[in-house]
Amino acid sequence: MLPNEALVPWRSPRLRIIANGTALRDVISAEVFANNHYAADRFSAAIALSGSPWASAASWADEPDVLLDIQFSLDAGASFKSLIIGTVDSVSIDPVIGEIRFDGRDLTGALIETRTQETFTNRTASEVATILANRHNLTPVVTSTTSPVGRYYQNEHDRITLGSFSRATTEWDLLVFLAQQESFDVFVSGTELHFQPANPTPDLIQSIRAADLINLRLERSLTLARDIEVVVKSWNSRNQSAFTQTARAARRSSGTGQHGQSRSGPPQRYVFVRPNLTQDAALTGC
Numbered sequence: 001m002l003p004n005e006a007l008v009p010w011r012s013p014r015l016r017i018i019a020n021g022t023a024l025r026d027v028i029s030a031e032v033f034a035n036n037h038y039a040a041d042r043f044s045a046a047i048a049l050s051g052s053p054w055a056s057a058a059s060w061a062d063e064p065d066v067l068l069d070i071q072f073s074l075d076a077g078a079s080f081k082s083l084i085i086g087t088v089d090s091v092s093i094d095p096v097i098g099e100i101r102f103d104g105r106d107l108t109g110a111l112i113e114t115r116t117q118e119t120f121t122n123r124t125a126s127e128v129a130t131i132l133a134n135r136h137n138l139t140p141v142v143t144s145t146t147s148p149v150g151r152y153y154q155n156e157h158d159r160i161t162l163g164s165f166s167r168a169t170t171e172w173d174l175l176v177f178l179a180q181q182e183s184f185d186v187f188v189s190g191t192e193l194h195f196q197p198a199n200p201t202p203d204l205i206q207s208i209r210a211a212d213l214i215n216l217r218l219e220r221s222l223t224l225a226r227d228i229e230v231v232v233k234s235w236n237s238r239n240q241s242a243f244t245q246t247a248r249a250a251r252r253s254s255g256t257g258q259h260g261q262s263r264s265g266p267p268q269r270y271v272f273v274r275p276n277l278t279q280d281a282a283l284t285g286c
Contacts, residue, residue: 012076017045018069026050028099030070032083038176038186040108043070043084049098066091068102085190108188110136111172118174121150125178129186129195132171138193145182152181227267234277245282 017024026048033042045068066088071080086106093100105112111132120128126145133140175195179186185198228249235242248267274282 012074014073014076014080016071016073016080017047018071020067030083032070034084036185036187038179040105040112040188041084041086042103042105043068043086044101044103045070046099046101049093049095049100066102066104068104082190106188107136107138107191108172111175111188112170114171116169116171116174119149120174121148123149125149125182125184126195128178129175129193132175133193135171136193137191138188139191141192141194141196143184143196145184147182149178152178223268226265229267229269231269231271232277232282233271233273234275234282236278237276243279243282245279247283 015027015030017027017030024047028046028048030045031043033044035041067085068088069085070083072083073080084106086104087109088102088104089109090103091100092103114136120131123131124145124147126142128149129142130140133142175186178184179195179198183198184195186193186195188194230247232245233242234244
């Protein structure tokens with residue numbers, strides 16, 4: 001026995017994947033990618049081909065809607081905790097290594113894929129969130145609001161316009177727009193749609209010792225390291241005028257090359273078109 005071996009907190013992590021209510025056999029791996037940027041969380045999972053009920057293209061082609069629940073447990077005696085519930089967007093089969101892989105998003109995907117032309121002018125933002133949650137069998141966890149949605153458009157705070165532009169609007173775009181107007185956060189967790197005041201992100205400072213590491217990898221994107229230029233184009237229906245505002249952010253230490261050009265190369269240029277902004281609002285949007 002090694003010294004103090006009895007005091008070492010050994011763990012036995014376990015992974016379980018439930019597909020359409022059935023536990024899959026021979027699970028190999030799973031990854032969950034979480035974010036807080038008004039977007040869906042994503043997942044990727046792999047199982048042995050022999051353990052899949054969709055072992056051939058003909059079998060899983062008849063399953064257009066595959067709902068995965070990826071669960072994890074740190075110890076053999078502990079209960080499983082769901083990390084993400086979502087639908088599969090793509091399935092890939094590698095018959096050489098005998099592996100089948102699933103890639104998909106959480107249940108935000110249903111809202112992202114649903115186009116809408118509804119304006120909900122006389123509804124409040126919380127009522128809209130509840131209506132859309134119920135349409136997709138999501139449990140609404142919604143904080144009540146009082147302002148009618150129509151007031152946002154009347155005040156010309158519109159990022160999503162009515163009429164002809166509404167054809168390009170999804171239910172998720174609408175929820176994000178309403179959340180921004182209320183200074184709310186909106187996200188899907190499991191089978192719940194949360195529409196609630198945004199919590200300030202705490203400053204997380206944590207020291208990591210070399211003994212705590214399994215591996216360490218540092219990455220740098222040379223594309224993202226360039227200078228950034230943002231252009232906002234808008235037209236104001238009331239003033240009957242169009243204008244453009246531009247803002248640029250330089251990297252901390254770009255330096256110059258032999259011919260006086262920035263070593264970071266040409267800037268990354270982003271162009272946004274937003275209706276009915278004032279010039280100050282367009283510059284703030286940059």
